Amino acid sequence: MIDQLPPHQREVIAAAQAAQPVRLGDIARAFGISVKASTLPAGISGEIRPSGGAFEIKVNRHDSRGRQRFTVAHELAHFLLHRDQIGSGVSDDALYRSSLSDAREAEANRLAADILMPRESVRAAFAESVGSFEERLQFLADHFGVSEAAMAIRLEQVS
Ligand SMILES: [Zn+2]
Structure with a gap:
């Protein structure tokens, strides 16, 4: 968009x-x-x-x-x-x-x-994150200041 x-x-x-x-x-x-x-x-x-x-x-x-x-x-x-x-x-x-x-x-x-949740930033942050998927999701949600629900949807879109 x-x-x-x-x-x-x-x-x-x-x-x-x-x-x-x-x-x-x-x-x-x-x-x-x-x-x-x-x-x-x-x-x-x-x-x-x-x-x-x-x-x-x-x-x-x-x-x-x-x-x-x-x-x-x-x-x-x-x-x-x-x-x-x-x-x-x-x-x-x-x-x-x-x-x-x-x-x-x-x-x-x-x-x-x-x-x-800029596409490239999400990809980079996800690549740097560690732990279980749930832990990585929580890290990304905190990093971008969004809900875990919004982050989960975005991850599916950019992966
Ligand atoms: Zn509206």
Whole structure:
């Protein structure tokens, strides 16, 4: 999905990916987006809406850190891919369903995974990891700051 973004956006993302966990805050700042951990309505993981000429992301503060990071990346993906469809705002439930189409949601999930878990970095980290598969999975999830569930899906995609 990153390949489909304009060069300026790809450069911002690549710079944030120089270290892991990927610096999501740098990406948000580069695009003038504020990110706040907030109390959201039950069942809502995150949202993005216009705010003062820019955009604001809110993430459910009761979710785990890894989950919150995926949500922020997902909302950033909506900004990067679907800015013209955000309208007065998009709210994502726990399964990342919103007023946008399932196809748009799948795109946002793919770009979020590309941002948080860069393919080559995942391959390299996995090659360096030791122990049982479960131990290696846990190491990678910590390394990339994501849930083990998200990491397991990504590992299947890149291996
Ligand atoms: Zn979404």
